[in-house]
Amino acid sequence: MTADTHYHLLTPTHSNSFNTCFYCGCIAATHDYAPPLQYVEFYLATREPSEFLKIPVCNECVELLKACKAGTLDERRLFARAALAKKYAKALTIYDMWTADELATLDYSLRHSIEAGLKLGAETTERLSFAGFDYEAGGVSQLVAENAPLRFDVFGECFDTFREALDFASKAYRIPKNALKDAFADNGNSFEQAINTIHKQAAEKEFNQQLKQQCAAFAKQHKQAVIFVHKQVERYLSENADMTITEALQQLYNTRVKPAAARR
Ligand SMILES: [Zn+2]
Incomplete structure (x- = not known):
């Protein structure tokens, strides 16, 4: 029996969420495991909180989550989000600071780099606000509560x-x-x-x-x-x-x- 058999595959309830990273909404290319595969024995032995979910995620999120030992979906999602925010902190700052119409006043090279930061910052902001999707795992349905809108x-x-x-x-x-x-x-x-x-x-x-x-x-x-x-x-x-x-x-x-x- 491989460790993988302990896990339930997290499957989107609605087809428009197929192949979507549960953590950031990008295209899913691989799976994250809650808890991580190398800690299965630890979680089985200790009964520490874990959900044994196999989660569709993008390559970037899975890479960022290599440092995360947490066993639950929520913990792993928060970890991925914090890691994304840290990785793209510079672009997020540019996105907060600049608007497109302000770029006209800049010289070419600076405008070019700010434009790139704006685009990346906008993408990252969208990924960070992704709320996940409704899913089924092991025959149980879960509705993902929409985050309260920011104001x-x-x-x-x-x-x-x-x-x-x-x-x-x-x-x-x-x-x-x-x-x-x-x-x-x-x-x-x-x-x-x-x-x-x-x-x-x-x-x-x-x-x-x-x-x-x-x-x-x-x-x-x-x-x-x-x-x-x-x-x-x-x-x-x-x-x-x-x-x-x-x-x-x-x-x-x-x-x-x-x-x-x-x-x-
Ligand atoms: Zn992702």
């Missing part, structure tokens, strides 16, 4: 893909895609929080620049030490949230600079 919300605008949402949010809120993608990950996978955080950071940066410039100009005009002006203005502002930098400088002038000048 990305940007202040009330809904998108089916991260890529579309990123493109929209980047243009609508004038934030570079790279920065927005990082902020999305750092802010609970939320575009709204990411955009708010970036705008707040930009406002703070602008405020600090204004503070520095105006304090320096004031110090020069009234022959004061910059550090003194800066510290006083910051103190006034911290005591009064509604006060502007200009008002704080005016207060500094009225309370400290003018009286001192009058005494001289």
Whole structure:
């Protein structure tokens, strides 16, 4: 008896899924085994979770799954998906970052390489979202639940893909895609929080620049030490949230600079 006889062949219920890789939807050319053939004895001896399925898969998935010892279909599918995402990480990033109409502005060689990345990224995204198919194995039917569709919300605008949402949010809120993608990950996978955080950071940066410039100009005009002006203005502002930098400088002038000048 060969090890193969322990397994039930996973057969698609519907003919349109024949010859399809169960993990990624590409053309199936070979089989994956859950658990892997070389671990059959281990799984039989330990009764560790395993389904003894022989699964139609593509050559690439079977290659990626050589490193996977898991015994169940779900575990192996997740492993294959993670391995595909890792292998094509660069193309997936390009796919998230670029749209076809942006390519027109690039020179030929760069455009050529981005175009290739876009195509590969689109293919990989499709493979990663493949949900499997209904099947029978050993006389038992299994319905594969469709994954809940993805939805990305940007202040009330809904998108089916991260890529579309990123493109929209980047243009609508004038934030570079790279920065927005990082902020999305750092802010609970939320575009709204990411955009708010970036705008707040930009406002703070602008405020600090204004503070520095105006304090320096004031110090020069009234022959004061910059550090003194800066510290006083910051103190006034911290005591009064509604006060502007200009008002704080005016207060500094009225309370400290003018009286001192009058005494001289
Ligand atoms: Zn595959």
